[in-house]
Amino acid sequence: xxxxxxxxxxxxxxxxxxxxxxxxxxxxxxxxxxxxxxxxxxxxxxxxxxxxxxxxxxxxxxxxxxxxxxxxxxxxxxxxxxxxxxxxxxxxxxxxxxxxxxxxxxxxxxxxxxxxxxxxxxxxxxxxxxxxxxxxxxxxxxxxxxxxxxxxxxxxxxxxxxxxxxxxxxxxxxxxxxxxxxxxxxxxxxxxxxxxxxxxxxxxxxxxxxxxxxxxxxxxxxxxxxxxxxxxxxxxxxxxxxxxxxxxxxxxxxxxxxxxxxxxxxxxxxxxxxxxxxxxxxxxxxxxxxxxxxxxxxxxxxxxxxxxxxxxxxxxxxxxxxxxxxxxxxxxxxxxxxxxxxxxxxxxxxxxxxxxxxxxxxxxxxxxxxxxxxxxxxxxxxxxxxxxxxxxxxxxxxxxxxxxxxxxxxxxxxxxxxxxxxxxxxxxxxxxxxxxxxxxxxxxxxxxxxxxxxxxxxxxxxxxxxxxxxxxxxxxxxxxxxxxxxxxxxxxxxxxxxxxxxxxxxxxxxxxxxxxxxxxxxxxxxxxxxxxxxxxxxxxxxxxxxxxxxxxxxxxxxxxxxxxxxxxxxxxxxxxxxxxxxxxxxxxxxxxxxxxxxxxxxxxxxxxxxxxxxxxxxxxxxxxxxxxxxxxxxxxxxxxxxxxxxxxxxxxxxxxxxxxxxxxxxxxxxxxxxxxxxxxxxxxxxxxxxxxxxxxxxxxxxxxxxxxxxxxxxxxxxxxxxxxxxxxxxxxxxxxxxxxxxxxxxxxxxxxxxxx
Amino acid sequence: xxxxxxxxxxxxxxxxxxxxxxxxxxxxxxxxxxxxxxxxxxxxxxxxxxxxxxxxxxxxxxxxxxxxxxxxxxxxxxxxxxxxxxxxxxxxxxxxxxxxxxxxxxxxxxxxxxxxxxxxxxxxxxxx
Amino acid sequence: xxxxxxxxxxxxxxxxxxxxxxxxxxxxxxxxxxxxxxxxxxxxxxxxxxxxxxxxxxxxxxxxxxxxxxxxxxxxxxxxxxxx
Numbered sequence: 001x002x003x004x005x006x007x008x009x010x011x012x013x014x015x016x017x018x019x020x021x022x023x024x025x026x027x028x029x030x031x032x033x034x035x036x037x038x039x040x041x042x043x044x045x046x047x048x049x050x051x052x053x054x055x056x057x058x059x060x061x062x063x064x065x066x067x068x069x070x071x072x073x074x075x076x077x078x079x080x081x082x083x084x085x086x087x088x089x090x091x092x093x094x095x096x097x098x099x100x101x102x103x104x105x106x107x108x109x110x111x112x113x114x115x116x117x118x119x120x121x122x123x124x125x126x127x128x129x130x131x132x133x134x135x136x137x138x139x140x141x142x143x144x145x146x147x148x149x150x151x152x153x154x155x156x157x158x159x160x161x162x163x164x165x166x167x168x169x170x171x172x173x174x175x176x177x178x179x180x181x182x183x184x185x186x187x188x189x190x191x192x193x194x195x196x197x198x199x200x201x202x203x204x205x206x207x208x209x210x211x212x213x214x215x216x217x218x219x220x221x222x223x224x225x226x227x228x229x230x231x232x233x234x235x236x237x238x239x240x241x242x243x244x245x246x247x248x249x250x251x252x253x254x255x256x257x258x259x260x261x262x263x264x265x266x267x268x269x270x271x272x273x274x275x276x277x278x279x280x281x282x283x284x285x286x287x288x289x290x291x292x293x294x295x296x297x298x299x300x301x302x303x304x305x306x307x308x309x310x311x312x313x314x315x316x317x318x319x320x321x322x323x324x325x326x327x328x329x330x331x332x333x334x335x336x337x338x339x340x341x342x343x344x345x346x347x348x349x350x351x352x353x354x355x356x357x358x359x360x361x362x363x364x365x366x367x368x369x370x371x372x373x374x375x376x377x378x379x380x381x382x383x384x385x386x387x388x389x390x391x392x393x394x395x396x397x398x399x400x401x402x403x404x405x406x407x408x409x410x411x412x413x414x415x416x417x418x419x420x421x422x423x424x425x426x427x428x429x430x431x432x433x434x435x436x437x438x439x440x441x442x443x444x445x446x447x448x449x450x451x452x453x454x455x456x457x458x459x460x461x462x463x464x465x466x467x468x469x470x471x472x473x474x475x476x477x478x479x480x481x482x483x484x485x486x487x488x489x490x491x492x493x494x495x496x497x498x499x500x501x502x503x504x505x506x507x508x509x510x511x512x513x514x515x516x517x518x519x520x521x522x523x524x525x526x527x528x529x530x531x532x533x534x535x536x537x538x539x540x541x542x543x544x545x546x547x548x549x550x551x552x553x554x555x556x557x558x559x560x561x562x563x564x565x566x567x568x569x570x571x572x573x574x575x576x577x578x579x580x581x582x583x584x585x586x587x588x589x590x591x592x593x594x595x596x597x598x599x600x601x602x603x604x605x606x607x608x609x610x611x612x613x614x615x616x617x618x619x620x621x622x623x624x625x626x627x628x629x630x631x632x633x634x635x636x637x638x639x640x641x642x643x644x645x646x647x648x649x650x651x652x653x654x655x656x657x658x659x660x661x662x663x664x665x666x667x668x669x670x671x672x673x674x675x676x677x678x679x680x681x682x683x684x685x686x687x688x689x690x691x692x693x694x695x696x697x698x699x700x701x702x703x704x705x706x707x708x709x710x711x712x713x714x715x716x717x718x719x720x721x722x723x724x725x726x727x728x729x730x731x732x733x734x735x736x737x738x739x740x741x742x743x744x745x746x747x748x749x750x751x752x753x754x755x756x
Numbered sequence: 757x758x759x760x761x762x763x764x765x766x767x768x769x770x771x772x773x774x775x776x777x778x779x780x781x782x783x784x785x786x787x788x789x790x791x792x793x794x795x796x797x798x799x800x801x802x803x804x805x806x807x808x809x810x811x812x813x814x815x816x817x818x819x820x821x822x823x824x825x826x827x828x829x830x831x832x833x834x835x836x837x838x839x840x841x842x843x844x845x846x847x848x849x850x851x852x853x854x855x856x857x858x859x860x861x862x863x864x865x866x867x868x869x870x871x872x873x874x875x876x877x878x879x880x881x882x883x884x
Numbered sequence: 885x886x887x888x889x890x891x892x893x894x895x896x897x898x899x900x901x902x903x904x905x906x907x908x909x910x911x912x913x914x915x916x917x918x919x920x921x922x923x924x925x926x927x928x929x930x931x932x933x934x935x936x937x938x939x940x941x942x943x944x945x946x947x948x949x950x951x952x953x954x955x956x957x958x959x960x961x962x963x964x965x966x967x968x
Contacts, residue, residue: 003775004772004775004776004779007771007772007775008772011770011771011772012772041769041814041816044814044843045769045770045814047843048768048770048773048812048814048843048864048865049770049772049773051843051864051865052772052773052776052865154961156963173930174902174930174931178930179902179929180930181929181930181933181952181955182929185952185962191963191964192961192962192963192964193961193962193964194959194960194961194962195933195934195937195955196960197937197938197960201938201940202938204912204913204916204938204939205913207909207935207938207939209909209931209935209938210902210905212930212931212934213934213938214930214934214937256873258869258873259873259876259877261873262870262874262877263873263877265860266859266860266874266877269854269858269859269860269861270859272850272851272854273854273857273858273859275854276851276854276855276857277855278828278857281828281829281831281834282828282829282834282857284834285829285830285831285834285835285857286834288834288835289834289835289836289837289838289857289859291835292835292837293859293860293878296837296877296879296880296881297877297878299879299881300876300877300878300879300881301877439761440787443761443763443805444804444805445805446805
């Protein structure tokens with residue numbers, strides 16, 4: 001059973017239960033308006049959903065029930081126990097039918113008869129005559145299949161399906177003031193019409209000229225809705241047939257007929273909306289929405305609209321646009337008048353067939369909607385598989401001591417390779433499912449930029465680059481918040497107002513650019529603005545004033561390093577707090593959000609030119625590759641994407657500056673961190689050769705002096721919980737293949753510790 | 757120039773109907789957001805950038821007419837195109853929809869072709 | 885008076901209403917072979933058009949027109965030029 005049907009059955013059962021309860025409550029208190037509403041709504045909702053499927057008896061019956069309830073609700077019919085009995089019977093019947101639908105996706109053969117009888121009984125309870133004659137839903141839906149061109153209609157300059165109307169006014173039409181020919185001639189979309197004379201005319205002497213003897217046949221290109229509206233007063237004298245015109249295939253570049261028809265309907269609707277009576281603010285917005293609709297329709301059918309929308313008098317522009325669209329959407333003239341009907345018939349017969357094929361919902365099956373929980377479960381299992389796989393090298397090691405021939409070891413290693421490959425492929429396949437383009441969040445910010453810039457009187461364009469870059473859904477979703485803050489900061493503090501910009505030779509309109517791209521196993525997001533930039537000296541002064549750094553440290557900082565101080569908690573570069581970026585949501589909050597996701601953030605700014613903030617995040621939050629290092633007697637993990645290089649250095653090459661130790665590696669001065677000191681391990685006797693792992697944290701390189709390097713390992717890093725979570729120098733724990741636990745180092749914290 | 761991700765907000769109290777509309781919306785490569793009533797819909801519309809609203813008429817808490825009326829008073833959301841989709845097939849219902857401020861009216865169940873065409877026509881094009 | 889009648893010709897001018905049938909019908913009964921000139925006729929009620937068709941009146945000035953007068957030609961067909 002398809003998901004939609006399953007949903008329908010489940011939802012309808014709930015609704016029936018709610019309806020039954022309301023019905024029973026109503027029997028206690030027939031005046032309870034709320035219960036009547038609830039009952040009506042439940043039945044109405046079932047009817048609405050049932051219409052999506054071909055269970056006519058069910059739809060018909062609940063429709064009758066809905067109509068009955070509507071009259072009860074309006075107070076036209078009293079709620080009696082007889083009424084309750086029939087309604088309860090209807091609900092019971094629906095339960096039966098839903099069981100059948102669930103079991104066999106269809107109703108039993110007797111359903112039609114049962115449904116008819118039940119609908120009649122329900123309708124019989126509706127007192128007011130005529131209400132029972134409301135057309136059935138299934139009748140209301142116009143037939144899509146078009147008939148071949150009839151013999152008595154000449155070939156006409158139309159394409160696609162049109163409507164053949166047969167209008168047979170009553171003999172006494174003139175006495176009720178009708179002028180049928182006028183009605184015919186004013187038919188919307190009229191292409192052709194003919195007066196059909198009676199088989200035989202009375203002689204001129206016997207003729208009563210005040211009785212109507214003629215009838216009409218006409219062809220219209222208007223939509224069924226328009227025709228219904230036009231012939232509303234004579235609806236019982238009119239019949240409609242959809243006919244397919246002299247089978248010319250749609251011309252090159254021509255608009256698909258269904259699309260064209262819908263576009264025309266939309267146009268009619270926009271006229272209705274404009275004609276409606278609206279209160280003051282709503283009226284402008286309705287007009288604006290019409291402009292939006294027209295612009296989109298024009299673009300969809302590749303029609304150029306001119307002139308530009310006149311903001312002072314949008315109605316005038318809209319009227320012009322309507323005329324352009326109306327003319328362009330009229331059925332295209334065929335290149336030649338179609339062939340005579342006899343020849344054409346065969347081609348016509350083919351046409352509806354092709355239409356049906358293209359409209360078939362084949363694509364419905366090519367996408368699966370799966371809840372993210374299920375994918376998460378799959379991801380976790382794949383992660384565990386990878387971790388379990390890590391046990392195999394340990395197994396091989398142990399086997400080596402027992403296995404003399406080495407055959408078992410080789411076998412284990414070979415299997416390890418295979419399982420390794422499969423688990424990696426499995427992981428990446430699941431990752432692919434979770435990957436979503438950045439555009440899912442980036443496109444949301446258009447409005448933010450527009451609204452904010454308007455509020456602040458700035459002119460700003462928002463440019464997105466690389467919105468197709470994909471990353472794990474969890475990462476993408478989490479990124480929305482930091483990006484919002486960065487954009488707000490740029491608009492609020494970065495970009496100048498148009499006057500200031502022009503005064504400093506910049507374009508009036510400021511630009512905020514968000515760039516996304518993939519860099520190895522990371523996704524990088526840059527938020528750039530061409531605003532006034534950040535005053536580094538101001539940042540330093542503020543940081544000193546607040547005691548966030550001391551003068552010594554500042555002296556050792558490059559200007560780029562100093563700029564990173566903006567990410568420190570408690571530092572804001574603008575004195576007054578704007579209501580837009582708000583109190584307390586500073587750069588430090590953004591930085592901590594990014595870091596929580598396992599990412600890094602850095603800032604680059606040039607005074608007067610603009611600011612660039614770069615965020616680098618893992619592509620996924622799942623399995624990470626860690627380098628293992630030994631410090632003291634413990635093993636620790638370092639995310640491999642942070643590792644720049646691993647080097648052996650001579651202790652004599654270490655330079656000391658005040659309390660800091662540094663080493664020059666390939667022309668870079670890299671500060672060193674003695675990890676043993678940090679972890680309060682006893683010093684070993686001075687080794688001449690030291691192992692240094694150079695890591696990159698927020699764009700700054702540091703060297704960690706460790707005891708020993710170990711091979712890399714794949715692991716899922718789980719956040720620290722319980723007591724451990726207070727140790728900030730660890731970012732999480734990972735379970736290794738041999739069951740031991742590896743502590744992942746929080747490099748940021750470690751380097752911060754060293755600084756302070 | 758940047759491609760815009762078209763987003764439709766589907767408002768209906770029936771999960772089945774939302775699911776049906778969502779499947780059509782997603783087949784057309786739009787993003788689908790859902791709401792069960794007018795109030796929830798207004799919240800969603802304020803939170804996300806919505807390009808098109810498909811709204812049912814008869815819903816609890818806040819019905820379709822009240823929703824569109826409320827939407828049209830908003831400076832930021834007021835110009836979003838709204839299509840009402842309801843089982844009521846009478847002409848008066850259509851008039852009521854336009855009076856509330858809807859841009860179009862479809863009779864439920866709307867055919868897949870109708871919805872697909874509607875989405876094609878109301879796609880937001882390239883954003884400058 | 886939109887209808888001018890003489891023995892060999894009926895001249896229809898402007899819009900001919902249903903009430904004019906009372907004049908036109910007797911004339912057509914008396915002059916079945918005379919022509920009805922619609923060259924200057926801008927419109928007519930269904931009853932008038934029906935009368936002309938039913939009595940098989942000889943209509944002049946309808947051939948070659950692009951408006952409602954096409955109904956008065958042999959095909960009784962009207963091709964809309966442009967659907968406004």
